[in-house]
Amino acid sequence: MATRLIKPTPVDVDLWPILEAALRQDDGSVARAHLAAGRAIYYSEDDTPRDTVIKEHPDGRRELVRFDIQGEHRIRDLA
Known part of the structure; x- marks a missing residue:
């Protein structure tokens, strides 16, 4: 007997307010933990050019x- 999958019902949720609230509460501890574990972090600042991010x-x-379908591409070093 085949199992019939039920398509989930779409939910109308605006995620931006949830994400913005989470960002306001960010104290940087997760980013510091990633760096301490030897992993790079990615972020942007107000003056970061469009379609790019900073890799620290x-x-x-x-x-x-910047990222595209082929992956990550280094644009330049930052001071």
């Missing part, structure tokens, strides 16, 4: 990168 390495190096 555990050693403090920062790069401007």
